[in-house]
Amino acid sequence: MDDILKLQNVCLTYQSDLFETEAVKDLSFSVKEKEFVSIIGPSGSGKTTILSLIAGLMPATRGEILYKGKEIKKVCENIGYMLQRDELFSWRTIEKNVFLPLEIKKINTEVNRSRAIELIDKYGLKDFSKSYPSQLSGGMRQRVALIRTLSSNPDLLLLDEPFSALDSQTRLKVVNDVYDIIKREGKTAVLVTHDISEAISLSDRIIVLTNRPAKVYKEHVLNFDKTLSPLKRREERGFSKTFNTLWRELNNE
Amino acid sequence: MNNLLSNERKRYLKKVKLDKILVNVTRILILLVFLGLWEVLARLNVIDSFLMSMPSKIVATIIELSKSGELGMHLTTTLYETVLGFLIATSLGTIIALLLWWSEFLRKVLEPYIVVLNSLPKIALGPIIIVWFGAGTKSIIFMAVLITIIVTVITMLNGFLATEQTKILLMRSLGASKLQMLYKLVLPSSIPTFISCLKINVGMAWIGSIMGEYLVSKQGIGYLIVYGGQVFRLDLVMASTIILCALAGLMYALVALLEKILIKKK
The missing domain is CATH 1.10.3720.10 (MetI-like)
Known part of the structure; x- marks a missing residue:
């Protein structure tokens, strides 16, 4: 059982008063333990929908989604979801924001809290643990959001364009930070993005989606040196070639 | 602490303070002028104090x-x-x-x-x-x-x-x-x-x-x-x-x- 996540012929149809929309059709792919997989697709191709399905926020119309061989029916404790914006609560301190998943999942124990505090300290936010979100920069806030996602110790992270709200300078740095944290903590990650270079700089494998209704159009396994940071990867020879291939696939389809 | 402040800062702080005083003084002044006029006009019988009353009353x-x-x-x-x-x-x-x-x-x-x-x-x-x-x-x-x-x-x-x-x-x-x-x-x-x-x-x-x-x-x-x-x-x-x-x-x-x-x- 190497696959931590497996989607088999997943379909999703949205219902509204006037019509129904097929957002996802016969989508199948799987993710291995500790793998970093990016999903890219044309805008409006249902990328976020796929993450919502995996997160257990809504049921698939047809097909199966398996986490470690078990079907996902509701929100699963071992899956962490990171959103586009940090969504920190302004009335809570950084520390209290990080504790939020522990409180919600009713695992707010001494051990878990000290583990969360360790994460805060380890990733350079020690001096800010008693500060409020408004006192932090955008990049730091996004780092807090990742630590919040990690505080309940999930195995699988779902990242929904978590860098898109940042300015380009901060973005490169935060991408590095996030990659570093995810690798050091030994997590599996599924990233959804429309940014091709971001996907290449982070992933072990990239899944290209078709237009709506989304299904897998192509898969690319990337063979960059695993010790390179996302920023360093951008200087590698294969980078621009992969970029061109993906760009053509996204636009000609 | 005060001698650490630059002159620009001092001037700015002074201006803020002055503005605040000015607003408060004007507020009180409006009330006093209003009440004073009311009282004086009523006493001089320019306005009818039976209908309008007057502050002292x-x-x-x-x-x-x-x-x-x-x-x-x-x-x-x-x-x-x-x-x-x-x-x-x-x-x-x-x-x-x-x-x-x-x-x-x-x-x-x-x-x-x-x-x-x-x-x-x-x-x-x-x-x-x-x-x-x-x-x-x-x-x-x-x-x-x-x-x-x-x-x-x-x-x-x-x-x-x-x-x-x-x-x-x-x-x-x-x-x-x-x-x-x-x-x-x-x-x-x-x-x-x-x-x-x-x-x-x-x-x-x-x-x-x-x-x-x-x-x-x-x-x-x-x-x-x-x-x-x-x-x-x-x-x-x-x-x-x-x-x-x-x-x-x-x-x-x-x-x-x-x-x-x-x-x-x-």
Whole structure:
């Protein structure tokens, strides 16, 4: 059982008063333990929908989604979801924001809290643990959001364009930070993005989606040196070639 | 510490301070000029002090009222009605808003009723209220509650419903129950709405209690105003109005203080 996540012929149809929309059709792919997989697709191709399905926020119309061989029916404790914006609560301190998943999942124990505090300290936010979100920069806030996602110790992270709200300078740095944290903590990650270079700089494998209704159009396994940071990867020879291939696939389809 | 400040900073701080003083002085000056003109014009018989009264007479009336103990009685009556109406309406209204937030079905069902109740001039219900609750304090409190509660329900419900969708998504992705959603997200993020609702309610409760007193009362500040009008004692009307201003201002100041305490954490 190497696959931590497996989607088999997943379909999703949205219902509204006037019509129904097929957002996802016969989508199948799987993710291995500790793998970093990016999903890219044309805008409006249902990328976020796929993450919502995996997160257990809504049921698939047809097909199966398996986490470690078990079907996902509701929100699963071992899956962490990171959103586009940090969504920190302004009335809570950084520390209290990080504790939020522990409180919600009713695992707010001494051990878990000290583990969360360790994460805060380890990733350079020690001096800010008693500060409020408004006192932090955008990049730091996004780092807090990742630590919040990690505080309940999930195995699988779902990242929904978590860098898109940042300015380009901060973005490169935060991408590095996030990659570093995810690798050091030994997590599996599924990233959804429309940014091709971001996907290449982070992933072990990239899944290209078709237009709506989304299904897998192509898969690319990337063979960059695993010790390179996302920023360093951008200087590698294969980078621009992969970029061109993906760009053509996204636009000609 | 002072010698660490640059000259520009010092000049800026001085200007801020000066501006503040200027605003305060002008405020007081307007009041003094207004009162002075009123007094002088009345004394010179340019304006009729029987119709317009005058500051010195108003002060004399207030002193007279407080000496005879009447003022305390009227004051506590109205204050009691207003504060009780305010508290009942605010708490009950917030609870109703919570129920409506909780159940979308209930919200949809009750929407037209709330709209109608909101547009209805509550004073029109005066006779019904008097018949039901009698010509006394109960009716007045009920009037204050009635006027305040609908606004509370609408304001608070809108506040609850305005909780950011993406934050709700975050809570859902963590597997939050509806109750957790309420007390971890919806309630704390609605505190600013609650504060502004309190501020509106202070005014609303006063309208309710004074209107109630106009209709039925035998005592209270509203009663004094109506009585003064009927017997053509404008000194009494003006004196009561000024007392009312002071009370309403005081109650608003208390809410502002509460705001400081609640928002301090931010």
